[in-house]
Amino acid sequence: MFEELRKLYSTGATFDVAFRKERLRRLAACLEAERGALESALKADLGKSAEEAWLTEIGFVEREIAHALRHIDRWMRDKSVRTPLFMFPGKSRLVAQPRGLVLIISPWNYPIQLSLSPLVAALSAGNVAVVKPSEFAPATSHWLAEHLPKVIGSDVVAVVEGGVSETTEILAQKFDFIFFTGSTRTAKVIAHAAAEHLTPTVLELGGKSPCIVVRCGDVESAARRIAFAKFVNAGQTCVAPDYVVVEKRLRDGLISALKKSISSMYGPENAPQSMAHIINARHFERLERLLGHGEHIIYGGARQAESLVFAPTLIEVTPDHPIMRDEIFGPILPIIVAEDGILPDAIIDAIEQHPLPLAAYLFSDSKKDVRAFRRLRCGGFVHNDALIQLANIDLQFGGVGDSGHGYSHGYAGFEAFSHLRSDFYQSSGSRFDFSIKYPPYTEKKMKWLRRLLGH
Numbered sequence: 001m002f003e004e005l006r007k008l009y010s011t012g013a014t015f016d017v018a019f020r021k022e023r024l025r026r027l028a029a030c031l032e033a034e035r036g037a038l039e040s041a042l043k044a045d046l047g048k049s050a051e052e053a054w055l056t057e058i059g060f061v062e063r064e065i066a067h068a069l070r071h072i073d074r075w076m077r078d079k080s081v082r083t084p085l086f087m088f089p090g091k092s093r094l095v096a097q098p099r100g101l102v103l104i105i106s107p108w109n110y111p112i113q114l115s116l117s118p119l120v121a122a123l124s125a126g127n128v129a130v131v132k133p134s135e136f137a138p139a140t141s142h143w144l145a146e147h148l149p150k151v152i153g154s155d156v157v158a159v160v161e162g163g164v165s166e167t168t169e170i171l172a173q174k175f176d177f178i179f180f181t182g183s184t185r186t187a188k189v190i191a192h193a194a195a196e197h198l199t200p201t202v203l204e205l206g207g208k209s210p211c212i213v214v215r216c217g218d219v220e221s222a223a224r225r226i227a228f229a230k231f232v233n234a235g236q237t238c239v240a241p242d243y244v245v246v247e248k249r250l251r252d253g254l255i256s257a258l259k260k261s262i263s264s265m266y267g268p269e270n271a272p273q274s275m276a277h278i279i280n281a282r283h284f285e286r287l288e289r290l291l292g293h294g295e296h297i298i299y300g301g302a303r304q305a306e307s308l309v310f311a312p313t314l315i316e317v318t319p320d321h322p323i324m325r326d327e328i329f330g331p332i333l334p335i336i337v338a339e340d341g342i343l344p345d346a347i348i349d350a351i352e353q354h355p356l357p358l359a360a361y362l363f364s365d366s367k368k369d370v371r372a373f374r375r376l377r378c379g380g381f382v383h384n385d386a387l388i389q390l391a392n393i394d395l396q397f398g399g400v401g402d403s404g405h406g407y408s409h410g411y412a413g414f415e416a417f418s419h420l421r422s423d424f425y426q427s428s429g430s431r432f433d434f435s436i437k438y439p440p441y442t443e444k445k446m447k448w449l450r451r452l453l454g455h
């Protein structure tokens with residue numbers, strides 16, 4: 001399988017823009033034709049409604065494809081950079097080359113989006129790819145394995161299904177690039193395996209993304225945006241607000257607005273409608289354990305082990321509660337009440353006690369707060385909204401520190417899957433081949449060289 005992929009790559013076929021566009025168009029046509037089957041697969045794996053499946057997965061990938069098709073000619077164009085006078089009449093350029101054979105490893109929470117969005121970038125940049133979807137979303141994994149090689153070409157894309165042992169086996173191969181989306185823990189295994197071959201990586205990870213509500217004049221709208229960002233896909237979203245810190249005087253207003261927003265989106269308390277379910281029993285039980293005896297619950301808390309449905313749940317805790325240790329990755333939203341007038345620096349210091357998050361959300365009307373948050377290190381920062389940053393393809397997406405490194409989406413994805421080769425083209429012959437650059441270096445030559453080099 002790897003040989004077949006490498007063979008096609010070595011013919012140079014993928015360097016042709018028409019080849020790349022054709023593959024992208026085939027993928028787009030397949031998504032359209034297979035929409036029903038994809039919705040069923042996402043329903044089976046995660047209980048997603050058809051609307052949510054389109055909004056957060058299928059439609060997302062379709063937009064990535066349309067964007068790539070619109071811009072690929074420009075992305076592929078060589079970029080001229082300045083050439084100093086002493087290199088006259090040479091020309092300097094950055095040339096985007098495909099990386100070669102790439103490996104895409106994806107998680108289960110958005111199994112279509114997070115397998116196909118990197119694949120769109122990989123194909124746009126002219127690579128051949130192996131995709132390894134998550135074993136915990138088997139229906140979508142089977143769909144990918146059945147359709148991708150057939151539609152795009154088995155010499156361009158291969159899909160390997162399986163879990164830890166299969167991934168370990170393929171990681172022993174030398175890839176030219178690895179794009180991994182998943183947990184920080186697994187990322188260390190991937191980075192280790194990649195280091196064996198000095199393979200570059202992009203690591204798209206997770207973390208505890210904080211949501212801060214201070215000096216906020218409209219808690220109703222803040223609550224609506226927070227509730228949407230937290231409970232879409234039952235909280236199993238890498239950039240979902242992990243916890244909320246709210247000023248004491250805003251506490252009651254925010255909590256009652258959150259309750260109102262949740263019930264208007266998902267129906268009455270503890271009877272959620274059209275909500276995705278938890279991926280499997282292991283994660284369901286992990287979330288149950290986080291609730292302990294339920295003494296901190298202020299809303300929700302109901303769940304059903306057979307259907308894996310877990311109702312949107314609000315809990316009120318202090319910063320030392322065990323739920324504040326790791327990423328929650330489920331529909332439980334802890335609320336921490338801070339003293340009135342808490343300074344932004346104190347909040348930032350508290351956030352930085354945790355590993356650096358993938359996103360941070362600030363709901364505040366104070367320009368001073370926004371300015372202060374410039375020093376917070378996080379993958380992305382959003383003022384007065386949450387999760388919506390993903391909808392802008394031009395806003396590159398990526399983590400920092402424990403939440404990952406490297407970028408994806410739109411041009412950033414194309415660039416991640418490319419090697420920017422530095423090219424320099426000089427004229428032949430001796431006309432501009434000045435003897436000044438060659439030894440022996442007399443004092444006079446050195447004087448001119450210093451001048452030419454700008455000293």
Ligand code: NAD
Pocket residue numbers: 105106107108109110114132133134135162163164167168181182183184185186187189203204205206207237238239327329358399404
């Ligand atoms: P995971 O790390 O358990 O699994 C991700 C992939 O790695 C899967 O394909 C899995 O089969 C493989 N894998 C797991 N353990 C492995 C091992 N020991 N060796 C080799 N391969 C292994 O992650 P998950 O549970 O599927 O996804 C949840 C995590 O992903 C969360 O932390 C979430 O924040 C993160 N995430 C990040 C993004 C992002 O774009 N930054 C998006 C979605 C999810």
